[in-house]
Amino acid sequence: MTSSPAESIRPFRIAIPQTDLDDLHDRLDRTRWPDQLPGTAWAYGVPADYLRELVGYWRHTYNWRAAQARLNEWPQFITTIDGADVHFAHVRSPVPDATPLIITHGWPGSIVEFLDVVGPLTDPAAHGGDPADAFHVVVPSIPGFGLSGPTTQTGWEAGRIADAWAELMRRLGYERFGAQGGDWGAAISRELGRAHPDRVIGVHLNLLPGAQAATEPTAEELAELTPDERERTLTSWRRWAEWSREGTGYAVQQSTRPQTLAYGLTDSPVGQLAWIVEKFREWTDSVDLPEEAVDRDRMLTNVMLYWLTGTAGSSARVYYERAHASGRAAAPAVPSPTPTAIALFPAEIQLPLRHKAERTENLVRWTEFDRGGHFAAMEEPDLLAGDVRAFFRQLRENQAR
Numbered sequence: 001m002t003s004s005p006a007e008s009i010r011p012f013r014i015a016i017p018q019t020d021l022d023d024l025h026d027r028l029d030r031t032r033w034p035d036q037l038p039g040t041a042w043a044y045g046v047p048a049d050y051l052r053e054l055v056g057y058w059r060h061t062y063n064w065r066a067a068q069a070r071l072n073e074w075p076q077f078i079t080t081i082d083g084a085d086v087h088f089a090h091v092r093s094p095v096p097d098a099t100p101l102i103i104t105h106g107w108p109g110s111i112v113e114f115l116d117v118v119g120p121l122t123d124p125a126a127h128g129g130d131p132a133d134a135f136h137v138v139v140p141s142i143p144g145f146g147l148s149g150p151t152t153q154t155g156w157e158a159g160r161i162a163d164a165w166a167e168l169m170r171r172l173g174y175e176r177f178g179a180q181g182g183d184w185g186a187a188i189s190r191e192l193g194r195a196h197p198d199r200v201i202g203v204h205l206n207l208l209p210g211a212q213a214a215t216e217p218t219a220e221e222l223a224e225l226t227p228d229e230r231e232r233t234l235t236s237w238r239r240w241a242e243w244s245r246e247g248t249g250y251a252v253q254q255s256t257r258p259q260t261l262a263y264g265l266t267d268s269p270v271g272q273l274a275w276i277v278e279k280f281r282e283w284t285d286s287v288d289l290p291e292e293a294v295d296r297d298r299m300l301t302n303v304m305l306y307w308l309t310g311t312a313g314s315s316a317r318v319y320y321e322r323a324h325a326s327g328r329a330a331a332p333a334v335p336s337p338t339p340t341a342i343a344l345f346p347a348e349i350q351l352p353l354r355h356k357a358e359r360t361e362n363l364v365r366w367t368e369f370d371r372g373g374h375f376a377a378m379e380e381p382d383l384l385a386g387d388v389r390a391f392f393r394q395l396r397e398n399q400a401r
Contacts, residue, residue, distance in 0.1 A: 007171055012076045012087060014068050014147070016308055021064060024269055024307065028059040031270045042281065046274045050289070054277065055270055058300055067301040070115065074139070078147075079171060081164045084156065087147035088140035090172065093122040095134035099201070099392055100174035102138040102165055102192075106183020106207075107254075107315055108276040109375060110146050111139050112302040116381035117388075124389060132396075133389035135178070140168060142184060142318070146305040150314030157321035158184065162191035166199060175199060180388055182206040182376055184318060190361075193338030202339040202395050204388050206376045208361070211352035213237035229355060236351040243349055247282060250275070254316035255323035262313025265306075272307050273300075283374035285347035293347075294378045341365035341391040343384065347373030364398075365391050 036048040074089035089111060092098075101121065105113045114137075120127040121135045141148035143156045143164065165188065169177050178201045181189035186207040193203040213236040222230045253261050265272045277290060277299065284293035291299070306312055340361040342352060346369065357363055367387050372380035 007079065009077050009079045009171060012078045012147075013072050014076070016064065016068060020308055025059060027269050028055055031055065031268075046278050046281075051270065051274055051277075054296075055273065057296065058269075058273070062297060062300050064301075064304060067297065067304065071111070071301075074118070076147075079168065081167050082160065083153050084143040084151050084164070085148060086140055086143060086164060086168060088138055088168065089118075091118050091122050091137045091139070093134040093136050095123075095131050098122070098134035098136045100138070100169065100172075100177035101135040101388075101392075102140065102169060102177060102179050102189075103377075104140065104165070104179070104181035104185030104188050105142065105145070106181070106185045107145070107318065108279050108302070108306070109183060109185075110302050110305045111141055112298060112305060113375060113377045114139050115298065117377050117385045120382070120385040121388065127385075129386075129389060130393075133393055135388075135392075136174070138169065138172065138174075138177075140165065142188070142315070144311060144314035144317055146309050146311055146315075149309055149311035151317065154317075155321060157318060157325055158187040158191050159195065161188045162195055165192055166196045169199070176201055178202050178204065178392055180204040183374065190336060190340075193340065194334065194336040197337045200338050202341065202364075202392060203336070204341045204343065204391050206343045206345060206384065207348060207350060207374070208342055208352040208357055209350070211356045211360070212240050212350040213353060213356075214240055216241070225355070229353070232351070233353055236353055239349070239351050247349070250279070251319055254319035256320070258313050258316035258320050261316060265312035266310050269307050272312055273303050275312070276303050276306065280375065283347070283349050284379055285345070285371055285373040293373060294375060298378060335360050335362070337362055339364045339395055341367070341387070343376065343387045344368045345372035345374070345376050345380065345383075346370065349374055365394060 033048060037044065041047055074091055076089050078085050078087050103114055105111060118137050120129065121137050124133045125131045142161060144151040176199055179189040179192045186205045187209050189203050189205060193200045213233050216237055217233050222233065225233060265275055280290035280294055280299055284290055286292035340363055342357055344367065354366055369383050372383060376384045
């Protein structure tokens with residue numbers, strides 16, 4: 001990892017001062033709780049009885065030091081790209097000629113999402129897989145998020161982040177590499193393949209922005225589809241309509257007034273927790289509680305990266321930048337020439353349609369799973385890692401023919 005002084009890559013370890021943890025505990029002890037209407041459950045937002053119990057667990061049982069040690073098992077670094085400090089983990093495979101792969105989280109996620117997939121990707125043989133499917137994995141924190149935040153400039157949207165990722169991989173000596181992502185990580189990974197097709201081998205996505213039925217399909221549109229495609233299109237529309245009606249409040253706020261939101265979330269750990277945990281309940285393959293789909297301690301570690309770095313506001317700004325973009329960032333996305341795989345998890349908030357995906361992607365793999373949701377790497381790490389390995393194996397085999 002040689003570089004010029006301007007491109008220096010600096011070793012990094014997470015080392016949160018005890019005073020920060022003491023401050024968190026003091027704030028949790030002094031939480032000022034709102035009232036709640038009886039019998040409303042999750043209809044008005046996160047219910048108070050659930051959050052009180054979760055906060056009690058956070059305060060008295062959850063162990064940040066154990067989580068910090070787990071994250072520090074990854075070799076981590078910071079480098080400055082385009083004026084922003086970019087934090088990343090770089091976990092090399094024991095297989096020397098493994099395929100380089102950059103995997104990107106979204107909101108309200110973090111690098112914590114990938115704790116259970118990096119091992120199977122870097123060392124598949126140790127997890128019952130084929131060493132030929134190994135990857136050298138790069139796990140960056142998006143500028144403005146967690147250990148890559150806060151940002152100090154405007155304009156950090158998906159295209160600029162993708163360009164930064166291309167530069168990051170160049171600094172690491174990877175001229176050709178793959179990309180994977182969901183949520184904002186999907187938008188960034190797709191843009192990587194679109195803007196840098198000479199360098200990106202393939203793009204694996206577990207969400208494809210814009211491929212859902214965003215308007216109610218007409219009878220004429222449905223008539224052109226097979227019965228299965230017709231039913232999927234109607235399901236996609238119903239899900240999108242419900243989400244547009246009931247689930248977009250966070251996005252509207254973060255797209256319009258992220259600074260105003262930041263005061264409350266940066267000052268109140270319970271506010272930060274509620275803002276995030278609501279999405280782990282609504283977007284996962286759970287019925288009643290988010291812990292049915294994701295590990296409670298892992299979810300709290302994810303929240304901690306926002307709280308300890310004070311990046312509630314700077315992470316929200318990516319929504320503002322998208323909503324107020326101009327130039328390249330605002331232009332309609334042109335089709336991507338890079339081979340692309342879509343992995344569908346049934347509880348995903350946006351249900352993509354294959355006939356729409358084929359219009360904008362060089363689609364070479366389409367996999368549908370029977371469980372899992374938006375946070376696929378946390379909910380179903382084995383399914384996600386297995387599909388990533390299968391996709392890049394498919395690309396190698398096609399190239400060898």
